[in-house]
Amino acid sequence: MQGINKTVSFTAGGLILFFVAVASLFTESFGARVSAVQAAIVGNFGWFYVLSVAGFLLFTLWLFLSPYSAIKLGKDDDEPEFSYPTWFAMLFSAGMGIGLLFYGVAEPMLHFANPRIGEGGTPDAAREAMNLAFLHWGLHAWGIYIVVGLALGYFAYRHDLPLTIRSALYPLLGDRIRGWPGHIVDITAIVGTLFGIATSLGLGVTQINAGFAYLGLLGVGTTQQMVLLVVITAIATVSAVSGVGKGIRRLSELNMLGGLLLLAFVFLLGPTVFLLSTLVENIGRYLWTLPYTSFRTLPYSGAEWQASWTMFYWGWWISWAPFVGMFIARVSRGRTIREFIGGVLFAPVALTFVWFTVFGETAIHMEMFDGGGMAKAVADSVPTALFVMLDRLPLSTITSALGTLMVVCFFVTSADSGALVIDIIGSGGNQDPPIATRIFWAVLSGAVAAVLLLVGGLQALQTAAVTTALPFTIVMVLMCVSLVISLREERGILRDRRTVRESLAPGAEAEAMPALPAAGDDWRQRLGAMVGRRTAVQVAIPPGGGAARREVARFIAETVQPALRDVAVELERLGRRVEIESSAFSAGLTVLRDGQEEFSYTIRARAYHPLTLALPALEDDTDPWQRRVEVILRGGLHKQLPPDRTSREAITQDVVHEYGKWLGW
Structure with a gap:
């Protein structure tokens, strides 16, 4: 098939199909294996995840403050394609997803009712609940995305390499990126990304099922979830075929509009003053505790808690990094490294903090000061958390319908955008890969999500994210090294030029260093x-x-x-x-x-x-x-x-x- 890297695409696709086949044939025993794999990874590599993710954040902050920050993601005369408002809006769209709708109410309430330490339902439990939500969805997540996005943008736009993962390791691998070392990097990225997307799809379909059940349109169960998965994956496949300019762009715009409307509605009709007060306090507490929480591994107790929460999130963000990183790289050409890090690290994180405060603190306020009931409802069914909270506000039927529609749109956007990114990686950076392979990856994402739900539900989804992210974490560490090597060499060349110019006698510079005539x-x-x-x-x-x-x-x-x-x-x-x-x-x-x-x-x-859709004459x-x-x-x-x-x-x-x-x- 023309236009794809057959070695990468066929190998990655074959590995994932093998997983689907084994999990489908041996569902019960495979579910037990899933639990064992998660325990082994957390027990043996938990420290590596925590250290790596903290290191990625520190690396981005160092680059932000370093002399390299003035270097552009592009040629020196490139200008940004998008204005600041448009760029921030697209970064917000990349940060919004099924996860925010699924966990925006559920995670703070689960931590509040069952804190890692101490008694549940207390003010201290509320503070710790929001601090954990901010930790899991804050700077660390976007630090991970920045490492991948910055590496892709720098090597693609400044050095004209294709927008694919192996390009980011050119200073380390050289010509070997065309061979198996490069293939392995791209295969690792594809497998990790697909399982990360499948995790989001699995979470999304359970919440869609809960939304339809709340509206009285559908019962809750595995059969219903499988039917929904098939139908919505089909919609996502059609969107993926239509490409970025049509399906993906329009769905992203709809997602953003719906998310902002829902956010404004809950903020204005919920406990507004309480939300403003807690937002200020939560940000302060988060920044104060950030150094400790960034390196917390819980070696003496809490390994099970760590596996279910922090480890799951770090794995999930890493598995999503090729997808989100490629997106933010594509919209950031012409920006300096400092602009890129400042915009990507702080703007989406600020909006995420507002989202969790509005939805999570509204639910906590209802539990503490408005009759309770939220904690029990969330404990009974995590996917229904959003709808239970909306039910306590006016116009609950309308807002629940909007919430369900948003989850459907996020589901479709995740599947079609993810399939396109995977296809680009599998095509060696081709921005317009073949339609047939887009369809294949979109369908395969849905199939993996279905299998994970069947073999173990939420735990299987968490294990998939943590497991497949492990090898890509190593790739990301190498990306950091590669970036430093290239940036230092670039600065060294500029420094050598400057030294030569300064050492020349007046009038000798033109003779020693002839200027390049312009093109033409x-x-x-x-x-x-x-x-x-x-x-x-x-x-x-x-x-x-x-x-x-x-x-x-x-x-x-x-x-x-x-x-x-x-x-x-x-x-x-x-x-x-x-x-x-x-x-x-x-x-x-x-x-x-x-x-x-x-x-x-x-x-x-x-x-x-x-x-052409017509069959051409072979001898014409x-x-x-x-x-x-x-x-x-x-x-x-x-x-x-x-x-x-x-x-x-x-x-x-x-x-x-x-x-x-x-x-x-």
Whole structure:
């Protein structure tokens, strides 16, 4: 199948299908295994999760304050695509999800009624309940997302690597990211992301079932949940096929509007002054206790509690990190590292704190000062927590219907966006992967959620998140190392340039460090200014047939080869030795310096037939075809060149451009 990395997609898909098959055939014994796996991971690697997540937060804060923070996620002259209000709105949309609706009331009430230590139902229990909710949904979660989003945005937009996970490890793996080391990184990201999404879908379908039951439309049970899962996964699949510009964007807008309406309704009709007071106190308590809670492992007691709460959340956020990280990277091009961290770390966290205060503290107020009953209702059925709270406010039927609709929309958004991100990773960074694979990943997400619900319900969902996140935690640690290596090297290059300029006599700078003429100037002057810089580039044009093959052969002979010869003549005049190799469908240029390869640029030409719903005639030489040119950077990574950049002059300019672009690697 064209457009995908078959090794990554087939391996990841095969592993997940194997899990689904085994869990379906051996449901009871598999459920017991699930419990054992969770206990083993928490017992042996709990400290690693806690240390890693705390480290990710400290790493982001260090970058925020470091000299590297002025570096852009993009070229130096790139400007942000979105205004601050629009950007913040999209970050809020990324932070909103099924989890906030599911746990916004339930988590504070569960901690309040059954605190980790002390007596339940007291003011101290209320304070600790909100502190734990803030801990689990606050800075640590977004610190995790920032590590992945920052690495993807930096390497994709500043160094033109594809927007995929393996790109973030280029400084460590080099050319090996095109082989099995890179494949393993992407496979790990796909498996972790899919199980993280399945966890959200599993939580969502139980809450949708509870909402329909409250409205009197459907009973509560496993059968009903499976039917809902099938129906809504089908809707999500249709949305995923429609792409980001239609289905996903419109559902995200609907989610945001519904969430803000519901938030404003509860704030205004609930105990407003009480909510404002507790918000201020809760933020202060959270910041005061943050150093201790960030490193709390509970080695003397509470391992079971840690597994059900903090460990589950850290695993859940890590498994979601490729999905959310890629989203925030895609909308943050042109922002500096400081802008990125400041916006992503503080704006969504502030809104999350408001959400938990409005919903959680309203429920606690009802329990403490307004007749009680909330704690028992939540203990009886966690998915009904939101609806029980809304039932105590005016217009409960309308708000419950809105809440149910929002969970459905979040369900669909999570499934379709997640499927698209997984497909992009499985396609080597292709922003428009094949429709068939989008459908496959969307359906598989629903299937995994169904299996997890059948084999163990909420505990199985928690175990899936914690287990699959473990290997990706290691990848994230390597991402941090990779970022530091690259940022230091970039700063070192800038420092060396500055040192040279400062050491030159007045008037000598232009001679020692010739400025690069702007694009469009004589490419020979640009090449002369850049000789000595090291890079490695390939250019590829993907497969086809018929008359298209003859056209491609002409393209190589009449356009590519002359362009490469032009560059070779000029390079040899500048003292470089150049070799050119060509065949019917490819041509390449290699620059040697002191007998070592300094630079390479190859074009492999093939043709693509445009996508059509009609069955094309196999021998029809008049079939239309499309030539697509992709620049493959080191590691087999590529960017696409527009059709108007495949002329002889354009290819010559691109060779020169790529020769100089990778200064410092």
